[in-house]
Amino acid sequence: MTHVLTLNSGEQLHYQLAHRQRRSVGLKITATGLVVHAPKRISQAELEGIIAQKADWVRKKLAAMLANQVPAMRWQHGEALLFLGQNMTLAIAHDLQSKAVVHEPGFLFVALPQPQDAKLVARKVILWYKKQALQDFTRRLEIFSSKLGANFASLTLSNAGSRWGSCNSRKEIRLNWRLLQAPPHIINYVVCHELAHLKEMNHSAKFWAIVASLCPDYKMAEKELKSLSATLHRI
Template identity: 30%
Template structure:
């Protein structure tokens, strides 16, 4: 296939947008951690086919990409934490696709390395005696032999006891429980200020969203917000509560956000800077399986 190549662009993007469907309008804050590059190619009238994994040889190295064909006029590369994806016109020849990948191999490797570094920086290694911040409050983690569940060692929630044999599942459950209670309090607080009834609050572990709001199901908030600075978590709560009245991102919406959280611009910028750094609990044994992660 003869392709026409146009100037490519290199984007490491975070987007704050709204989620809307025919049956329901909603608002969300989206986590976006990806690099995208496009070139112009021939189009097609066919819909997307099933994606397939394809191995491209680049200077003797095997690079695995997910190839997806469909009704489009461009070839594009997308790199995120799940891997490298190529979107191609239905009729694009495999030689042209492989040539496209080889031509941009340096670009791919650069962003793969960038994502690996982000994972390294986001890793929280759990060991006996470490300090863990939850919504800005510090607690000491203690690994206890023979213990089966997580628990707090005192009334001040300053000591978190975890089973030494399998600390990570217990830790996640403890953080989730703490996050749910904190979110419910902050949602009630902001709803009272806005004069809106408090909706149901649920936890999320979505790959792409810090939070979302729906008139049907209420507010969903990512449990890992507990591991971020408390100001950022509270901004996300205020943002979603504002969507209870304005299911959009109009000037009216941002005026509501400003009333609930005056320093929202700084908080939004800080969230954007953290795109790609979703915190991840690991143990010393786990770090061997994470590229670039060293024990610390």
């Protein structure tokens, strides 16, 4: 059930209240907002006093969550997609046959017999991304591995939830195809990071020195990648 708490400042806090078999009051921020878990016997006044004390924390967490919320992709005509950090508009057209996806500056053209079928549109576009990612990442790996003077064995595209890349002792590199949406300097950073593992299979100071030699602005790129993460996982 949703409750509203009016703070001394006049500000209103909305929260979902659930009574639980517990001794203390627990607050958490979920996708739907503030959820309060309270012991069964607590009075409303006591409960509201505790929530009011944590108002700053709640405000901060809610703001952070809103900033990270990215609207879900609906795969409709006119929606925005990202490619190497640039916006492109998804243009979906009806055609009697499913056509190859065409990329022109600012646009991605998709034509198929079922233009309303979001799943089919998504599948076509994601296949296109993967194909481009394989070409793009291979080229970057080749450039930076020759700078580094170490060879990688293979590149595989990954679909991992949170990892952007990996490199194992067999020198096999995996990179998340979603990175192709990111600006080039961020892709370069991930490529350099994984290549540096060819020489150092750890995250030691020596490892970061190798990353820095290939990619001097890696710290900025790493931060940017973190803040972009939710956006890149939209598809």
